[in-house]
Amino acid sequence: xxxxxxxxxxxxxxxxxxxxxxxxxxxxxxxxxxxxxxxxxxxxxxxxxxxxxxxxxxxxxxxxxxxxxxxxxxxxxxxxxxxxxxxxxxxxxxxxxxxxxxxxxxxxxxxxxxxxxxxxxxxxxxxxxxxxxxxxxxxxxxxxxxxxxxxxxxxxxxxxxxxxxxxxxxxxxxxxxxxxxxxxxxxxxxxxxxxxxxxxxxxxxxxxxxxxxxxxxxxxxxxxxxxxxxxxxxxxxxxxxxxxxxxxxxxxxxxxxxxxxxxxxxxxxxxxxxxxxxxxxxxxxxxxxxxxxxxxxxxxxxxxxxxxxxxxxxxxxxxxxxxxxxxxxxxxxxxxxxxxxxxxxxxxxxxxxxxxxxxxxxxxxxxxxxxxxxxxxxxxxxxxxxxxxxxxxxxxxxxxxxxxxxxxxxxxxxxxxxxxxxxxxxxxxxxxxxxxxxxxxxxxxxxxxxxxxxxxxxxxxxxxxxxxxxxxxxxxxxxxxxxxxxxxxxxxxxxxxxxxxxxxxxxxxxxxxxxxxxxxx
Amino acid sequence: xxxxxxxxxxxxxxxxxxxxxxxxxxxxxxxxxxxxxxxxxxxxxxxxxxxxxxxxxxxxxxxxxxxxxxxxxxxxxxxxxxxxxxxxxxxxxxxxxxxxxxxxxxxxxxxxxxxxxxxxxxxxxxxxxxxxxxxxxxxxxxxxxxxxxxxxxxxxxxxxxxxxxxxxxxxxxxxxxxxxxxxxxxxxxxxxxxxxxxxxxxxxxxxxxxxxx
Ligand code: SF4
Numbered sequence: 001x002x003x004x005x006x007x008x009x010x011x012x013x014x015x016x017x018x019x020x021x022x023x024x025x026x027x028x029x030x031x032x033x034x035x036x037x038x039x040x041x042x043x044x045x046x047x048x049x050x051x052x053x054x055x056x057x058x059x060x061x062x063x064x065x066x067x068x069x070x071x072x073x074x075x076x077x078x079x080x081x082x083x084x085x086x087x088x089x090x091x092x093x094x095x096x097x098x099x100x101x102x103x104x105x106x107x108x109x110x111x112x113x114x115x116x117x118x119x120x121x122x123x124x125x126x127x128x129x130x131x132x133x134x135x136x137x138x139x140x141x142x143x144x145x146x147x148x149x150x151x152x153x154x155x156x157x158x159x160x161x162x163x164x165x166x167x168x169x170x171x172x173x174x175x176x177x178x179x180x181x182x183x184x185x186x187x188x189x190x191x192x193x194x195x196x197x198x199x200x201x202x203x204x205x206x207x208x209x210x211x212x213x214x215x216x217x218x219x220x221x222x223x224x225x226x227x228x229x230x231x232x233x234x235x236x237x238x239x240x241x242x243x244x245x246x247x248x249x250x251x252x253x254x255x256x257x258x259x260x261x262x263x264x265x266x267x268x269x270x271x272x273x274x275x276x277x278x279x280x281x282x283x284x285x286x287x288x289x290x291x292x293x294x295x296x297x298x299x300x301x302x303x304x305x306x307x308x309x310x311x312x313x314x315x316x317x318x319x320x321x322x323x324x325x326x327x328x329x330x331x332x333x334x335x336x337x338x339x340x341x342x343x344x345x346x347x348x349x350x351x352x353x354x355x356x357x358x359x360x361x362x363x364x365x366x367x368x369x370x371x372x373x374x375x376x377x378x379x380x381x382x383x384x385x386x387x388x389x390x391x392x393x394x395x396x397x398x399x400x401x402x403x404x405x406x407x408x409x410x411x412x413x414x415x416x417x418x419x420x421x422x423x424x425x426x427x428x429x430x431x432x433x434x435x436x437x438x439x440x441x442x443x444x445x446x447x448x449x450x451x452x453x454x455x456x457x458x459x460x461x462x463x464x465x466x467x468x469x470x471x472x473x474x475x476x477x478x479x480x481x482x483x484x485x486x487x488x489x490x491x492x493x494x495x496x497x498x499x500x501x502x503x504x505x506x507x508x509x510x511x512x513x514x515x516x517x518x519x520x521x
Numbered sequence: 522x523x524x525x526x527x528x529x530x531x532x533x534x535x536x537x538x539x540x541x542x543x544x545x546x547x548x549x550x551x552x553x554x555x556x557x558x559x560x561x562x563x564x565x566x567x568x569x570x571x572x573x574x575x576x577x578x579x580x581x582x583x584x585x586x587x588x589x590x591x592x593x594x595x596x597x598x599x600x601x602x603x604x605x606x607x608x609x610x611x612x613x614x615x616x617x618x619x620x621x622x623x624x625x626x627x628x629x630x631x632x633x634x635x636x637x638x639x640x641x642x643x644x645x646x647x648x649x650x651x652x653x654x655x656x657x658x659x660x661x662x663x664x665x666x667x668x669x670x671x672x673x674x675x676x677x678x679x680x681x682x683x684x685x686x687x688x689x690x691x692x693x694x695x696x697x698x699x700x701x702x703x704x705x706x707x708x709x710x711x712x713x714x715x716x717x718x719x720x721x722x723x724x725x726x727x728x729x730x731x732x733x734x
Contacts, residue, residue, distance in 0.1 A: 104659070105623055112658050119658050126661060128626050169627055170577060171606070177579045177624060198624045199579050202657040209656070217653060224581040268584070271591075287591030294588075305585055305678055517580045517619075 002453060003042050003055035011058055012069045015043075019074045022047045023054065024367050026075035027457075028483045030468055031085035033115045034059065039066045039089050042468075044455070048367055048381070051388060060091065070096040077370040080491040088113035103197030103520060105131050112205055162190055167505070169198040175272060175509065176516030178490070187501045192494045196487075200520040207480040212238055212447045213312060215480065220306045222482060223518035225265035226460035228257045230482075231310040236391060237456035237467045238312050241449040249437040250314045255393045256327065256430055257309065258458070259423040263334065264293045265461035266416045266423075273413060273510040274345050277354055282345040289337055292330050296323070312447060314440025324431050331424045331431075338420065346417065355410035359496045359508035362407055369492035373463030373485060374415040375512050379407035385459035397429045412511040448475055460485050462513050482521055486514035525696035527689050535690070545697050561699050568612070568638075569695040570600040572688070575611035575631065579618030582645035585678040586617045594681040601688055608632075613640040613671075613691065617678075619647035619654055620661040632668045638698070640691055643670045644684065646677040653677065 006014050027044040034040060040059035046052070060066040070093040072079040082093040083102040090111035092099060101108065109123045168179035177198035183191040203222065207215045219234050220227040232254055239246060246254075271286030294304045300319050301307035309316050345351055361371065366379040376383040384401045386394040402418040404411035449471040457466040466483030489512045496508055524532050525541075532538070578586055589596050596602055605611040608631045620628055632641065643664050646652025651662035664670060671694060674687035 103623075117658075124622070124658070126622055126625050126666070128629055128667070130626050130630070131623070169624065170631060176583070198621060198627070199619060200621055200623065200659050201619055201654045202659045203654075206654070206657050221581055221653065224584060284592050287588060288593065291588070291591075291593045304588075304680070305581060 003057035005057050005059060008058060008060060008068070012071075014056070015071050015074055018045060018054075018056070022049055023052075024048055024075075026071075026077055026081070026370055027053075027464070028466055028468065028481070029078060029081035029085065030479075030481045031089045031091065031113065032057075032470070032479060033089060033113065035115055039063060039091050039114075041068060041085060041091065043071075044466075044468075048383075066091040067094050068092075069094050072096060075370070076365070076368040076495075077488045077491050080487055084487075087111065090114065101197075103200040105197075107131070112202065165502075169195070175514065178514075178516050178519075180505070182502070182505070184502065187503075189497045189500050189502065189505065192497050194490055194493065196490070196516075196520055198520070199517045201517070203521045204480055204482065208476055208478070211475045212449070212477075215477075216311065217308060219482075220308060221517065222521060223460060223462070223465070223485060223515045224305055225268055225515055226261060226462065226465065226485070226518075227306055228254075228261040228309060229458050229460040230465055231308075232258060232392070233456050233458040233460075233465050233467045235310045235312055236458070237454050237469055238447065238449065240456060241452070241454040241469065241471065242312075242443075242447060244313055244441055244443065246314055246441060247437045247439070248435045249439055250441075251392050252430055252434045253315055253319055253439065254310060255397075256427055256434075257315075258392070259426050260293050260296065260327070262423050262461050263420050264290055264297075266420050267293075269416050269513050270341060270345075273507075273513075276506050276510040277351060279345055279348070279351070282341060285337070285341060285344070289334060292333065296326050296330060299323075299326070311440065313443040314438070316440075318439045319434070324434065327427060327431050331428055334420070334424060338417065341417065346413070352410065354503075354507050355413060355511070356408060357406075358409045358504050359500060359511070360406065360408045361492060361496050363405075365492060365495055366407065369495070370488040371463070371492050372488070373460070373513075374402075374419065375412050375489055376463070377402055378404045378411035378415045380405040383464070385457050385464050389457060391456075391458060393430065397426050399426050409507045409511040412513070416513070446475060448473060449477070457483070462486065462515065462518075463488070484519050484521060486516070486519040489514045490519060525693040527692060530689060535693070537690070541690075541693060541697070544694065565696045565698060569692040571603070572601050572640075572691065572695070573603045573605050573610065573612045574601060574642075575608055575614045575635070576604045576606055577614050577616055577628070577631065579620065579624060580647070582617035582647070582678040585681060586615060586644065586684065589681045589684045594685065596685060596688065599685065599688065599692070608634040609636060611635055612638070613642060615642045615644055616648040616664050617644040619652070620664055621659050622661065623659070625661050625667055628664065629667050638695075640671045640695070641668055642672045642674065642687060642691060644674045644676075644687070645679055646675065649673050649675060 023045040025046040025048050027046050030042040032040045032042060038059050038061045040057060043056045045054050045056065058068055060068060068091055070078065070082060072082060080102060082096055083100060085091050086093065086099055087101040087103050088111055100106065105127065107127065110117050162183035162185065165182050165184060167182065169177040179195040179198065181193040182189055203218050206218065216231055216234060219230040222230050267286045267290040271283040274282030297307055298304050300323060301309040301316065361375065361379045363380045366376045366381045372383045380403060382401055382403055387401050399422050402415050402422060404415055449469065451471055451473045453470045455466060455468045457464050463485035464483065465485055468481040469477045470479040472478045497505065500508065588594060590602065614632060614635065616628065643649050647654060648664050651660050654660040655662055672687050672691045674683055676683050
């Protein structure tokens with residue numbers, strides 16, 4: 001799909017019109033550096049009612065004074081996406097309420113994803129002093145003489161007279177290295193300021209120097225609990241671009257593996273959510289059952305957590321002869337265990353008191369913030385990529401999209417438990433019918449993607465995982481962007497947290513189910 | 522020479538005995554008196570079997586670390602089951618995952634806050650050398666650039682068995698050390714007195730240390 005370029009003067013108007021026409025889901029926002037043609041951004045939009053997809057692009061001529069009007073009042077999730085682009089490309093979004101860096105330290109020199117970025121160690125050594133908290137919001141606008149002007153109305157993100165506590169980056173309940181600054185009024189949360197980037201590994205920039213098969217290795221490490229799906233997305237995108245068709249057998253293996261991975265991830269979700277709320281037994285149960293999936297993975301792929309299994313054109317190695325038998329055995333076992341989780345945790349009165357009615361995300365907000373995956377479906381939004389844009393074998397199997405409507409922590413929890421059952425159901429339909437054939441088609445030793453823009457999306461374990469490639473016909477991509485599953489979730493957090501208590505933060509964070517390396521990339 | 526005994530693995534079956542032996546030789550250069558060294562043995566027996574780790578998992582390796590703690594691998598069998606969320610209560614820090622530029626000062630600070638005697642275990646390729654992200658602009662290539670590392674556990678991620686093996690290597694190290702005296706300290710007394718810990722997140726007017734500088 002090629003984006004339509006919009007002139008900067010008509011941009012705001014155009015975007016508002018699109019929103020009025022029902023383009024309510026900002027799927028992704030991709031910062032771009034087109035070299036001499038300037039910096040810019042590509043907006044991928046979807047109409048959730050009709051399923052129509054479009055892409056809109058904008059280009060700013062000047063490199064030093066690049067600016068784009070913000071759209072964060074139209075699609076709420078743009079607030080963080082635009083901060084990301086500011087961080088990576090130095091494009092300033094006019095009238096954005098909070099133009100700070102999102103990932104890098106605020107004393108970082110340069111904008112790393114620009115093509116002219118200077119990577120030398122001298123500019124950005126490892127700074128050992130603590131970062132001073134910059135929490136001043138800086139809105140900009142365009143002044144008469146076409147220069148960016150900082151608006152006078154600087155405000156502190158968090159006011160000095162509120163009681164401020166800091167959670168993370170090293171905190172067991174943030175599920176990784178996320179950092180929150182909370183402004184409290186008694187026990188109630190007034191404001192939240194989220195700091196990302198503690199595990200920002202620069203994967204997108206690295207990819208621009210690596211060949212396609214090399215990049216594959218990095219996708220597993222993004223969200224390690226959707227390792228198969230992430231890699232599936234990238235392989236699919238590349239296969240589409242170079243025009244190869246994978247065999248039927250590959251499709252079966254990939255689909256089964258994706259679903260096993262989803263169960264694995266949801267079991268880990270169950271364990272961690274339970275542990276965060278103080279239920280150690282459930283944690284042990286979840287891990288006990290998860291090990292059984294890891295055994296299957298290990299036998300077929302050689303890896304437990306990070307499997308490096310999908311490759312361009314197929315999979316790394318064929319399944320083992322007793323794969324089907326093992327998987328069936330596992331499915332039977334797992335079905336019996338779900339009752340056990342419900343007995344010990346889900347139906348526990350403490351669990352219910354801490355989850356029911358807590359941390360409500362409405363359907364409108366879920367769409368506006370682009371919260372896909374289980375968290376979106378708990379708010380009543382049918383956002384499953386497997387249904388919206390079927391890939392692999394998902395249009396051939398019969399499965400229900402699990403939807404709940406309250407949008408609270410309890411529903412978000414139940415969605416995942418039910419999805420385990422659905423995934424088992426999908427696997428059972430496929431496992432006996434795996435066709436004979438090759439598990440991998442031959443590809444050229446050096447893979448070059450023809451010039452153009454390509455994208456693909458899969459349903460990861462916690463939402464829509466997208467890949468966007470802009471190629472100039474080289475061995476490595478000109479630009480590669482991953483759509484993080486978790487960033488929209490944490491963008492929505494300040495909405496969900498309004499008026500919640502500090503203790504609820506733990507339940508909300510646990511049930512939103514984000515993985516930080518996927519947010520930070 | 523004192524040879525540390527681990528219940529489940531005989532001494533000869535460990536892969537790297539040379540490093541340990543050179544460490545013992547170095548520690549034994551000046552002999553301590555018999556009474557204290559007997560006491561040392563007793564204390565070290567206790568210490569090595571109850572190593573409390575700080576939960577410091579930044580990415581993928583951290584999930585494997587959790588798996589080691591859970592049902593199948595169960596590191597409680599060896600006395601590692603207590604994980605602490607506060608550096609003040611931890612004996613060792615298991616650096617499991619990639620350390621980025623932004624995280625580096627945080628890691629250093631946590632390490633500084635731990636009480637002696639303290640140990641560092643670098644888990645996985647990322648913590649050892651930057652691993653798959655070595656060429657990245659935002660990744661620290663090895664935690665040993667900022668804090669001293671006692672045990673390296675290679676892998677991406679290391680298997681749970683590898684983690685247990687690594688922890689046993691640490692147990693052996695603990696067993697040969699002298700608890701009394703300054704010899705094993707990571708920070709010398711002088712260093713502790715000299716190096717001020719600069720607290721940055723308070724207003725400058727209140728920050729004595731910074732004002733003195
Ligand atoms: S060593 Fe491998 S598994 Fe461990 S944190 Fe690094 S990338 Fe992840």
